[in-house]
Amino acid sequence: MLRRKRPSQRGQLTYRQINRLLPFTGAPLFHALQLLATGDSARFHMPGHKGEPLFHTFAEVFAIDFTETYGTGNLYLGDGPIRDAEVAAALYFGAADCFFLTGGSTQGIMAMLAAAVGRGGSVLLDRECHKSVCHACALLDITPYFVSAPLLEPFAVSGELPAQAVEQQLVAHPDIRAVLVTSPTYYGVRRALPALADLCRAFGKLLLVDAAHGAHFPAVGLPAPIAEGADMAVLSMHKTLPCLGQGAVLLSGKGVDRRALRENTALFGTSSPSYPVMASIDLARAYTEGPGRDAYRRSAEACAALREYIGRRTGFTALDETHFPALDPCRLTVCTAGTDATGHRLADMLWSEYGVACEMADDRNAVFILTGADTGASLHRLRRGLRRISARRHETLPPSAAAPFPPAERVMRVRDAWFANTGRVEPAAAEGLVCARPVTPYPPGVPLLWPGEKITRAHIELIRERWYNEIGEITVVIS
Numbered sequence: 001m002l003r004r005k006r007p008s009q010r011g012q013l014t015y016r017q018i019n020r021l022l023p024f025t026g027a028p029l030f031h032a033l034q035l036l037a038t039g040d041s042a043r044f045h046m047p048g049h050k051g052e053p054l055f056h057t058f059a060e061v062f063a064i065d066f067t068e069t070y071g072t073g074n075l076y077l078g079d080g081p082i083r084d085a086e087v088a089a090a091l092y093f094g095a096a097d098c099f100f101l102t103g104g105s106t107q108g109i110m111a112m113l114a115a116a117v118g119r120g121g122s123v124l125l126d127r128e129c130h131k132s133v134c135h136a137c138a139l140l141d142i143t144p145y146f147v148s149a150p151l152l153e154p155f156a157v158s159g160e161l162p163a164q165a166v167e168q169q170l171v172a173h174p175d176i177r178a179v180l181v182t183s184p185t186y187y188g189v190r191r192a193l194p195a196l197a198d199l200c201r202a203f204g205k206l207l208l209v210d211a212a213h214g215a216h217f218p219a220v221g222l223p224a225p226i227a228e229g230a231d232m233a234v235l236s237m238h239k240t241l242p243c244l245g246q247g248a249v250l251l252s253g254k255g256v257d258r259r260a261l262r263e264n265t266a267l268f269g270t271s272s273p274s275y276p277v278m279a280s281i282d283l284a285r286a287y288t289e290g291p292g293r294d295a296y297r298r299s300a301e302a303c304a305a306l307r308e309y310i311g312r313r314t315g316f317t318a319l320d321e322t323h324f325p326a327l328d329p330c331r332l333t334v335c336t337a338g339t340d341a342t343g344h345r346l347a348d349m350l351w352s353e354y355g356v357a358c359e360m361a362d363d364r365n366a367v368f369i370l371t372g373a374d375t376g377a378s379l380h381r382l383r384r385g386l387r388r389i390s391a392r393r394h395e396t397l398p399p400s401a402a403a404p405f406p407p408a409e410r411v412m413r414v415r416d417a418w419f420a421n422t423g424r425v426e427p428a429a430a431e432g433l434v435c436a437r438p439v440t441p442y443p444p445g446v447p448l449l450w451p452g453e454k455i456t457r458a459h460i461e462l463i464r465e466r467w468y469n470e471i472g473e474i475t476v477v478i479s
């Protein structure tokens with residue numbers, strides 16, 4: 001944490017002096033706020049705490065919690081040190097432009113769809129998309145078409161999106177304005193963005209990428225989505241970089257109307273964007289561009305070593321390049337199929353017996369996010385926990401093949417279903433009814449069924465088999 005220095009006279013600390021206090025340099029917004037915070041001033045503006053450390057531990061955060069005032073910049077006007085920080089981030093991520101978001105990738109996904117597809121338009125979606133995409137479709141009355149990726153065994157997570165299926169949908173629905181894909185997925189699978197970008201270009205469509213889980217890619221030598229041909233992309237800085245919660249960026253490529261994009265971020269954002277969150281986006285970028293790069297490279301190496309160790313010393317299976325060639329090098333997906341544990345059970349045992357908290361679990365996987373902040377001790381703890389738990393699982397079962405979630409028939413527009421009269425029913429009673437809210441195990445927050453889709457017996461059976469504990473009720477349309 002930064003040491004806060006209160007000068008005895010007005011405005012003593014120069015930019016250069018502040019820089020010397022910082023462990024690393026090159027974060028213009030953070031520097032500007034620190035300069036203001038350490039100056040001698042009386043704040044008669046929001047927020048009400050006036051930068052005073054009411055809660056002692058959070059002193060530094062409160063000190064730089066400003067509003068739009070002298071020297072802080074205005075996010076939605078795109079000026080001041082916020083703009084400098086955005087330009088630095090755009091350069092780092094190889095994008096034509098960058099917009100800071102304080103409402104997570106959720107805000108960016110909505111802004112991106114509003115700008116690229118607009119009210120009442122159509123979009124082709126990776127079925128593995130986050131529920132915020134569904135929310136945007138409800139708000140903007142967008143018609144979604146879907147393409148699904150086949151499942152990877154034994155993980156039952158989606159692999160490559162078949163380009164042929166994307167092309168078929170683009171031919172069948174010429175009203176589609178943009179294609180939105182998730183890359184990397186929660187489980188660390190990367191889509192073939194350059195090929196998808198070529199396809200989109202050939203059909204005159206925009207390629208939008210939800211890279212919420214991929215903000216660390218440049219730090220591990222992988223391109224960010226715009227450099228791979230995407231027109232717009234969102235990255236949750238808070239998910240994989242040392243950034244405060246809700247910090248995210250929206251990136252755009254050449255030819256995108258930046259003013260329209262900014263306006264659309266405002267449509268879904270608070271009018272009081274958090275300065276500590278924005279400053280931490282700035283800091284996270286400066287850190288990974290500078291000293292953090294080595295930490296992330298080490299984290300990728302540690303992840304590769306863990307995958308190898310899991311294959312050699314445990315009965316679990318780590319998702320690695322032998323299963324799928326393009327993976328996030330810092331995401332560890334551990335599959336329990338073939339043992340008598342579920343992913344949830346493995347996660348619970350790791351937490352209760354070893355104090356290891358995973359990011360998420362499903363019925364056959366536990367997922368771990370590795371970052372530059374991991375220590376040798378924490379990695380050792382994870383390795384030991386996995387080995388010891390595995391040693392106790394005597395029973396080995398033949399891994400059952402995972403059935404893909406059956407496609408669903410759309411019988412109402414997403415928006416109409418969302419805003420219809422609704423009621424809640426148990427899954428068993430939902431057959432033949434129309435879904436009114438996304439049916440979403442969380443995490444990963446990927447809807448199994450969308451509003452406006454008809455619920456069949458096959459859906460209910462699969463929900464019962466794989467997500468029964470997580471999905472107690474389904475919200476349906478009642479006429």
Ligand SMILES: Cc1ncc(COP(=O)(O)O)c(C=O)c1O
Nearest residue numbers: 103104105106130210212236248
């Ligand atoms: C794939 C994906 N996209 C978007 C989001 C939303 O990101 P945020 O929490 O930053 O709003 C999530 C959140 O988990 C996600 O997993």
